Amino acid sequence: MLDRAFGGLPAPVGDHARTAAGMQGFSDAPVWGGEELSRVLSSGIVAGEADGLLHPDAPVTRENLQTLLSRVYALEGTNRKDDFYETVNKTWLDSSDIPAGLSVNGPFYGLSLTVTEQVAKLISDIAAKPQTPGTPEAKIKALYDSVMDVEAREAAGVAPIQEYLDAIETAKTLSELIDVECRLQKELGLSTILGFGLTSDFEDSNRKVVAFSSFGASMTKDFYENGTQEQKDAYLTYLAKLLTLSGLSEQAAMERAKLVYAAEAKVAKASYDPQEYGDVDKINNIYKLSDIQRQFSKISLAKVYEASGLAPSDRILVTDPGAMRAAASYFNDAGLATLRALSRTAILMSVGGCLNQGFIEASVEFTKAYYGIDMTQTTEQIAAQQVQGLLADYLGRAYVEAHFSEKAKQDVEEMIHEFLEIYKTRIEALDWMSDATKQKAICKLDTMKIKVGYPDSWETYLDNADIKSPSEGGTFFSNVISIQASAKEKTLAEQNTPVDKTDWLMEPFTVNACYSATSNDITFPAAILQKPLYDVNASREENLGGIGYIIAHEITHAFDNNGAKFDENGNAANWWTEQDYAAFQQKCLQVANWYDGQEVCPGVSCSGVL
Structure with a gap:
């Protein structure tokens, strides 16, 4: 028919x-x-x-x-x-086609490839010539050269972490394993099975709050619940390969891999569904250390807290209590073998890429088996990617100088202000919202901070990182650990100081944009402000059809089902009248119901709540 x-x-x-x-x-x-x-x-x-x-x-x-x-x-x-x-x-x-190494394509992804090439050229140009010692350029060159020193990395193998692997292996009791965990945190800045850090305080966005986390699932919840046998086999093979590269026999490696998989699957089952992690009412769970200690009754959390270097606090955030309880069930004598397997695997996942090529090849093989994508890269590409990720603040400055203009910054800021005025007009015209709630909503727009192109000031913590070239005795691994130590020092210094809301969540070379509910700001990095999404020389109509829809999208996040729970100061607070919020929830439900089941391609449908 x-x-x-x-x-x-x-x-x-x-x-x-x-x-x-x-x-x-x-x-x-x-x-x-x-x-x-x-x-x-x-x-x-x-x-x-x-x-x-x-x-x-x-x-x-x-x-x-x-x-x-x-x-x-x-x-x-x-x-x-x-x-x-x-x-x-x-x-x-x-x-259209999908470029090699990608699973998707589109304006964002095509532009991302362009930006990756732009950044890689900046790095290669810097690495190609001598640099003045101590400068950002010298550190970029030193890190790049250490990644490129494949021969030295192959010769060293897992030697840089061997003592930690041995300590995990010889831990005969839970207490001994926790001692190893504390040592890892102090010496390498790594938390493998549990730890403490800092994150935004949802109730007072001007301060940070201590956050507790335990081991979790490396894959998505859907993978553990609905993944095919081929996908699960690919993941197990990958875990076993990492463990084999660390010195275990193939049989022992697969046995450990199965322990890791089972523990991750148990935690995933007890975890929130993906959409729930955006609901502040669910993830804002404040505990005292003694409350968490009762969950982990067989170990000393005070010892783990001390290893974090954080100052004492009586407010500790746990975003997913169900996942925490599932993880806690392993912290006993019966779970020791699983915890050792988890700790060993976590180290390898964290720093294996800094060691010999086998770890990189294992990741490539897994991606190909699981997604069908060949992510093979040249050593030069890997080096550029690593420098971009580890020395992002230095490269952000260089990127802006080479690829962004003040004219573009001013033009996009003007466009954003125009959109904010349109939002105000539309909010004022709503027939279902009371004047009291409208005033609060408009106040949120009036106080929304706009970040375009690049930050007003640059981070300096990398200046403290001791990054050495191979000729100076530096290695890829030692440089990564030094960078992590500097980052940790910066984090610890922020614990009891007011949050600097001028900080950026994204780097200037990021092809994306975002709204931050806890800062009530929108960010548009320099990299997204170029063709095909934006052109400083294009007509206003063309730019409205490109970056304009992204601007409107990001502002909308301030009033979506998650952003609507934060006020103009970035605090989780109810600024709605009871009647208005009920009407808002009903409209959210209508949107979710409309999208639920809508096809994106034959046989693949949307989940409305996502």
Whole structure:
């Protein structure tokens, strides 16, 4: 019917070819379907049912027909009234490909590749010539050279962490293992099975709060609950490979990998669902140290706290109590073997990439087996990527100087102010919101801080990092540990000082934007403010169609179901009247219900709550 109604269906190309369903055919496809059914299947619009079958004798419901029609409209992409997105983007979608090493493509991802090349060139230019000792450029060059020194890393193998691996292996009691954990925190800045740090205080955004965390799942909750056997096997193989590289036999490595997997799966099952981590009412759980100690009754949390270097505090945040309780169940004599496996694996995941190439290759193999993506990189690419991640503050300055203009900064700031005024007008016109709540909402817009391009001042903590080149005795591993020590020193200094809300959550070379509920600010780094999302020389209309929709999107986060729970100062507070908030929740539910089940491609639907 569909084939005849549309005069034949086109073969899928580009994006539609990648997301096509049913092209492999179905084991229960009827013979009487003949050539017409074959053509429809070849168009990629028939996903079948959840059991992988076609069920040709089942009645076609109105909903089934609407779904098929929507897929045809998307495939054709010829009428804006049928499918606006597919029609206006048809040329790009049909000609698009996914670059090697990526799982997706689009304006953000294409621009990300461009920025990666821009940053890599900055790094290679700096590394190619001598630099004045002690300068940011000298540290960039020293770190780059240490990553490039593959021969030395191969010769060293796991020697830089061997003493810690041995200490984990020889820990005969839970107390001894906790001693090793404390040593790891003090000497390497690593927490492998539990620890304390600092994060934003949801109740008073001008201060930091101590946060407790225990080991968790490395993969998503959905992976442990719904992953295929092939995916689980790929993950187990990856864990075992890491452990084998650390010196264990293949049999012992797989046994440890299974212990890690089982513990992670148990914690994942007890954890919040993904959308719940955005709900401050669920994640803002304040404990005293004694409260947490009761959960971990077989160990001394005071000892672990002391190892963190933090000043004493009677307020400790636990974002996911269920996950904490599940992890706590392993901190006893019966769980010692599992904890040793978790600790050893965590070290390898944290710093294995700083050691020999085998750890990098294991990660590449896992990504290829799990996602089907070959992430193989040259040593130069790996070195540039590592420098970009570890010395981001230094590179941010260099990036801005080379690729951003004051004119662009001023233009985007002006656009943001225009959007804020539009938001105010629309809030004032709402017929379901009271004047009292409108005033609070407008106050939030009036106090919203705008961050465009780059920060007003640059971080200096990296100046304290002792980064040495191979000729000076430095290694990739030693440089990483030095950088982590400087970062930890900075963190500890922030515990009892007012939060600096001029700090940025993103680097200037990040191709993204964000709204921070705890600072009530929006950030647009320099890197996102270039073609195709923004062009300082383009018309205002073109830029509104590009960066404009992103600006509006980020402002909206101040009033989404999570941002709406924070006030103009960035504190978790209820600024709504009871009636208004009830109406707001109902509208959120309507949005979630509308998106729930909407197809993004044949056979793949949205979850409304996400």
